[in-house]
Ligand SMILES: Nc1ncnc2c1ncn2[C@@H]1O[C@H](COP(=O)(O)OP(=O)(O)O)[C@@H](O)[C@H]1O
């Protein structure tokens with residue numbers, strides 16, 4: 001199918017976190033609209049950091065509903081409501097009718113949620129579907145405020161609420177790539193072909209999943225929505241606007257010399273998100289192999305940022321190695337009772353972690369030990385240990401970090417892993433586990449968390465001098 005002239009612009013919560021930032025976003029939309037057709041996807045407002053944003057507050061309100069009283073969750077909701085009305089009041093100052101009508105819609109949305117929370121308190125049960133309904137409010141509210149603002153600024157827009165996009169799906173096993181591509185994408189195509197507005201605004205929340213949107217898609221779900229929308233309209237590209245200019249060669253807060261990579265492949269992006277990069281939702285890579293996704297900064301929109309997409313000749317020789325640290329990891333070690341790690345043992349161990357929904361980051365085996373690196377904030381690790389007690393003696397080593405080097409250029413560098421480990425050893429950094437996938441675009445190892453900054457800097461220096469020498 002031929003690519004359309006549409007660009008999907010997705011704005012993350014922090015980029016629309018205040019009236020000032022919304023003005024910036026509006027200007028950007030106006031400028032882009034001169035050259036392309038646009039569809040806007042917007043995430044719930046995050047004042048500064050995502051952990052203090054609307055979605056995080058709604059998650060807190062949901063969790064506290066059954067532990068504390070609904071009145072406590074109402075306080076959280078009052079704060080959210082007030083914040084949206086304050087922003088609206090700053091944005092629409094010259095059209096009282098529109099301002100009042102929009103304020104009414106915000107209040108209606110929040111009142112509906114209050115009624116819903118009261119009902120949940122009475123039935124004392126929160127299902128994934130109800131928790132999704134609560135979360136959807138964040139994206140609805142930002143949509144209500146921003147479409148009113150766009151209208152007031154003369155942009156022909158319409159709010160498209162995707163809360164009800166998924167219907168009659170009660171079984172999680174039905175949610176797979178096929179479901180996204182064959183069910184959701186055609187539904188979205190139909191919605192857009194019926195939409196008359198010049199610049200539609202779509203809620204980043206895409207509907208209730210049997211296990212809940214956070215379990216199925218994860219935080220940053222609006223990136224995924226933007227990818228589906230892009231497939232539905234065959235867009236030229238998806239632009240994901242953030243506070244940061246793109247994907248850097250290393251964390252710019254730790255490595256001063258780090259720079260924004262112009263291009264990475266979807267495979268590299270998948271590895272990076274797996275090893276802790278939060279810049280893009282991981283599922284986008286699964287459905288968007290042939291799409292162009294560009295991470296850009298709201299503060300510097302003329303900068304092309306980082307493109308993730310098919311590797312054309314233009315990008316073949318572009319450097320794209322990233323050194324990444326995933327902190328707050330632990331090593332879970334099982335010293336097997338039978339004296340060796342049999343394949344039945346591995347099955348039991350992996351099945352048990354899977355049963356409790358725990359993601360494993362790195363695995364290594366020796367004759368008697370099975371070592372697994374995983375995030376230290378997982379619930380239910382003690383339940384796993386109880387189930388595995390017949391397999392062997394479990395010991396846990398906390399305060400670890402995973403250092404990963406990701407890049408397609410690693411494939412051609414014989415002896416590269418050896419040089420990384422030598423550089424770490426020269427800096428007195430102990431390596432607890434090592435892993436290299438068959439794809440050879442990723443080398444990872446587990447180190448003590450306290451050495452993370454030193455490890456990042458010394459491996460970065462090694463890689464970037466090595467890559468420079470190759471050129
Ligand atoms: N290689 C990397 N590229 C970009 N950001 C990185 C990288 N490694 C670590 N980070 C950190 O990830 C964070 C980016 O956060 P993100 O959630 O993408 O942005 P936003 O807050 O705009 O949503 C930054 O704080 C940055 O320091």
Ligand SMILES: N[C@@H](CC(=O)OP(=O)(O)O)C(=O)O
Pocket residue numbers: 011012013014043044046050053055056138204218219220221222223
């Ligand atoms: N609001 C959701 C979805 C999202 O995509 O957020 P953001 O664009 O701010 O990463 C979240 O906080 O997870």
